[in-house]
Amino acid sequence: MAGEASLASQRRLVEALCDPARYPHPVGTVELIETHISFVLLAGAFAYKIKKAVDLGFVDYLSLERRRFFCVEELRLNARLAPALYLEVCAIGRSAAEPCFGEEGEAIEYAVKMRRFEQSDLFEGALADGRLKPVLIEALARRLAAFHAEAGRTPPGTDFGRPDVVWTQVGSCLAALKKQPGIDPSRLKALDAWCRGENERCREALARRKADGFIRECHGDLHLGNLVLHGGEALAFDGIEFNASLRWIDVISDLAFAVMDFAAHGRADLGWRLLDAWLEEGGDFASLELLRFYQVYRALVRAEVACLRGASPEAYLDCAEALSVPAKPFLLITHGFSASGKSRLARALVSRLGAIRLRSDVERKRAAGLAPLARSGSSPDSGLYTEEATQQAYRRLRALAEFALAQGYPVIVDAACLKTWQRRLFFDLAREKDLPFAILDCQAPAGDLRQRLAARARRGRDASEATLEVLAGQREGAEAFDDAEMRCVLVADTGGRSDALDAVLVRQIAERVKAF
Structure with missing residues (x-):
């Protein structure tokens, strides 16, 4: 009853705050957005988020003190990824009928003050109208990789990230979905069986990830509805503050949410682009062992949320089923001199394949x-x-390729591979694993190579350190394909092309690879 009375009082307060005159800054009209756990008032250039006086099990905002605490937590946590959006915690004074921001005396409520953005700038909207370009996704990936690297590690002795705790979260989600009317029980039975099997398969990896310090204070709710374009950047906001166990998670569980949600929205290519840039920045390839498990779990979470909101969970259940089926692995290596377009083409193929x-x-x-x-x-x-050093680098590439292939993922090795022994490392790996193999031979005129190297040096935004001297050495030391290799070669003429590789070329190569 106390909760109902508090919520009723909050509704009177929110109704009063719909009056533009209640704000200490210019406001034309006030727009109210209500979710199952908060009221959000859009007023002028700002948004005020008030936590509902509810206890839903996974969240408890019943007391004013708890609401104040979680407002402070929300500000602390979200300022890590979106400092331009999160401004302060505001006390609201006087009474529910006559509220005032910053009033001296006893506070009757608290709100998180944020900088307002257009709802159309959320990723869901920006995706629909074509504004989510790969460069924005890659920048977001680098920002997330840095965030995950710097996030606090789980304190010693805590349960966060333990295999049984992870399964409790997955199992609870499945149990909640089973109670929902209208969902085909056979679908949930199959997904339940798959999750149980994967949980058993991954138990050692889950324990190892916890022991190795990959359970960190993450965002926790990194779906497209919590990503926004703001000031020319892609920002993550509305991370979980109300339940520590939902944010103290493996970093790959955090990233898997966004990767999954791109797929659920029909843009798996952008999800692969996000994953590719995140892996390149942070190098956490060991996380691939858990990626598919966490993606399916995250799809089930969104299906549960859809049910709570009275929406259809079908799209996310479809996504969970699709993600539970591994792709057909193959091994593709690039070949070519520096600046021949290997990395541009490989990056484009990551999204396509x-x-x-x-x-x-x-x-x-x-x-x-x-x-x-x-x-x-x-x-x-x-x-x-x-x-x-070169031998060590290629041996590492082979080891990483073998690991990723074992997890059921196709692999593209982006390297010059100008020597026979370098190519043989991967040729033999594919033969040992009985997997399709191809060599993508990138070719461009010498003049184009020199121009690209000069432009790359001026920009200073590429991992390659190749120079004209390096190029000359490559030309002198390159070794021709043998007969066995020639049968695996796909030629890519990248001459005269810009950084945005011709889509026709990418499509043609992708179709040939898929035809293995």
Whole structure:
């Protein structure tokens, strides 16, 4: 009863706050958005979020003190990823009928004050009207990778991220869906069986991830409705503050939410682009062992939320079923001189084919403790580019490729592969695993290569450190394909093309790869 009385009082307060005169800044009209856990008042240039006096089990905002605490938590947590949006916690004074912001005396309610944005700028809207360009997705991925790297590690002795705790969350979601009318029980039975099987398969990996420190204070609710275009950037907001166990999670569980939601919205290509850039920035390839499990779980979470909102869960159930079926693995390696378009083409194919990309320039630096865009200061045949370092780099690429393939993912190795021994590492791997294999031979005129190298050096935004001297050495030392390799070659003429590779070329190559 106390909760009902508090909620009724809140509704009177919110009704009063729909009066533009109640705000300490210019307001034309006030728009109210109500969710199952909050009231959001859009007033002028700002939005005020008031937490509902409810206890839904997974969230308890019944007392004013709890609402104040979680307002402060929301500000703290979300300022990490969206400081431009989250401004302050405001006290509301006087009475529900005559409220006033910042009134001295006892507060009757609290609100999180945010900078307002257009609802059409949410990713769901921006996706529909074509404003979500790959460059924005890649920038978001780098921001998320940095955020995940810096996020607080789970305190010693806590239950967060333990395999049984993870399963409790997945199992609770499935149990909630089973109570919903209108969902085919056979679908949920099949998904339940798949989740149980994957949970058993992944138990050691789940425990290892916790032991290795990958359970961190994440966003927790990283779907497209909580991503927005603001000030020319893609920002994540509305992270979970109300339940610590839903945000103290594996970083791959956090990212898997967004990757899944792109797929659920019919743009799996952007999800792969997000994953590709996140992996390149952070190098957490070990997380691939859990990616599919967490994607299916996240699809089930959104299906449950849809039911709570009275919407259809079918799209997310369809997505969960589709994600539970692994793609047909294959191994594709690039071949070509520096600036021949290997990385541009490989990146485009990641989106088109749904694959994991391994880039030699990045992994070579990562092994030396350098960021992808860091300059090593190495000259040709020294530092990072000695014969020994090159052998180590290619062996690492092979090991990563083998691991990713074992998880059921197609792999694209983005490397020059100018030597026979380098190509043989992957040729033999594909033969051992009985997987389709292809060599993508990127070719461009010498003049184009020189121009691209010069332009790349001016921009300074590429992991490659190749120079004209390196190019000359590559031409001199390149080894021709043997007969077995020639049967695997797909030629890509990248001459005269801009950074935005011709879509026809990408489509043609993708169709040939899919025809393996």
